[in-house]
Amino acid sequence: MFVATSRREVPLLGGDVTEGVVRVGDTVRRPTRPSTPSVHALLRHLEAAGFDGAPRVLGIDERGREVLTYLEGESGIRPLPPYAVTDEALTALAGLLRRFHDAAATFRPARDAVWEDGSNDDRPPELVGHCDVNLDNVLFRDGRPYALIDFDLARPTTRLFDVVTALRHWAPIADPVDLDPLQRDLRVGPRLRLFCDAYGLPPRDRRRLLDLARLRFSRSYVIMRARAAIGGGWARMWAEGAGERIRRAGAWLDAHQDDLHAHLV
Ligand SMILES: Nc1ncnc2c1ncn2[C@@H]1O[C@H](COP(=O)(O)OP(=O)(O)OP(=O)(O)O)[C@@H](O)[C@H]1O
Ligand SMILES: [Mg+2]
Incomplete structure (x- = not known):
């Protein structure tokens, strides 16, 4: 058209x-x-x-x-509004991602479909995921996430990999120095569980979740560095410390993985 x-x-x-x-x-x-x-x-x-x-x-x-x-609403841009960090928002996001996954699971891409490269799971793809469920790629209405936007990084993946990406930003799995002030006091372990419950994530995926988060950090670092070499917006993000943020997030996860895991079993 x-x-x-x-x-x-x-x-x-x-x-x-x-x-x-x-x-x-x-x-x-x-x-x-x-x-x-x-x-x-x-x-x-x-x-x-x-x-x-x-x-x-x-x-x-x-x-x-x-x-x-154009969809009405606000995306989660820093400085974050208080409603973006509530448990209610997290629960609504989990429901939104679950409904998206259930709808995407019946999509059969063309055999020659082209997708953006990115870090991924080792397991065979189950669906085309969003793969960039950051706060600024979600629209809020009445303080609750209700729509996903910016599908540029969508690609075949597993449900769990998409869940891990969402939780990296929303639980969040990050070094507090890199967070918006409103996110620094969030209790990440209980929020991981809350999200998993609202999504309906099965126990076997919960057990694998944090290991996959670690794998994702190491792969994302390598891929972002390669993208930065191409220039443009990715190079700017890298120059502004995107790689360092991934490294810090990985170190934070290492230090807290056992505590967090206790909320997932
Ligand atoms: N379909 C839409 N409806 C309403 N607002 C939108 C829509 N698409 C984008 N926006 C607004 O524009 C902003 C930027 O859009 P988008 O996320 O597509 O690009 P970007 O964030 O600049 O790209 P990237 O995430 O690749 O850096 C969003 O945060 C949102 O506020
Ligand atoms: Mg965006």
């Missing part, structure tokens, strides 16, 4: 990487990338499956940008 641009363009700021995200009326325009057709197929599947927690694809505009529906 060809969508005309005739309205005022309002820049949307949020994440770190993608430049040129704008709102035009009830739509969002974003630069395309090689994986865009695959992501659009996923979003169309989610729509057909009745999952309403993601933008709809409207097409490509005359400037070659993807056109998505």
Whole structure:
């Protein structure tokens, strides 16, 4: 579909990487990338499956940008608002991710589908996950997460890997020095359990969760370093300390893994 641009363009700021995200009326325009057709197929599947927690694809505009529906709400941008760190928000996020996974599980990507590279699980993929469930890629309404946005890093993975990525940001699994002040006093162990309960994560996945988080940190570090070498937004993130943050998060997890694990068994 060809969508005309005739309205005022309002820049949307949020994440770190993608430049040129704008709102035009009830739509969002974003630069395309090689994986865009695959992501659009996923979003169309989610729509057909009745999952309403993601933008709809409207097409490509005359400037070659993807056109998505604009969803009302706020994304979790620093400084975080108090509602973003509540247990209620975490529980709602777990439910949202579970509904997304259940809808995505019936999606069969084309054999030649192109996906963005990224760290991943050793286990065979179960679905196409979001793979970037950071706070700024989630929209809140009435203080509760209700939609996922920014599917740029979506790729075949396991449910658990997507859960681990979400928990890295939301429990959060991080060195407190890298956190927003409102997150520093959160009790991460109980929050891991709360999320797992709300998601309905089976015991075998809970037992593996923190080992997979460690694996993810080491793989993410290597992949982010490689991406930074390409330049652009990734290079800027790396220069601003993204690698150091991953290392600190890994060290924090090492120091607390046994305590945290006790909440998962
Ligand atoms: N479909 C949408 N509906 C409403 N707001 C959106 C939508 N898409 C993006 N936004 C807003 O624009 C901000 C930036 O969008 P997006 O996450 O797509 O790009 P980015 O964060 O700059 O990219 P990246 O995460 O790759 O760094 C979001 O935090 C959100 O506030
Ligand atoms: Mg984003």
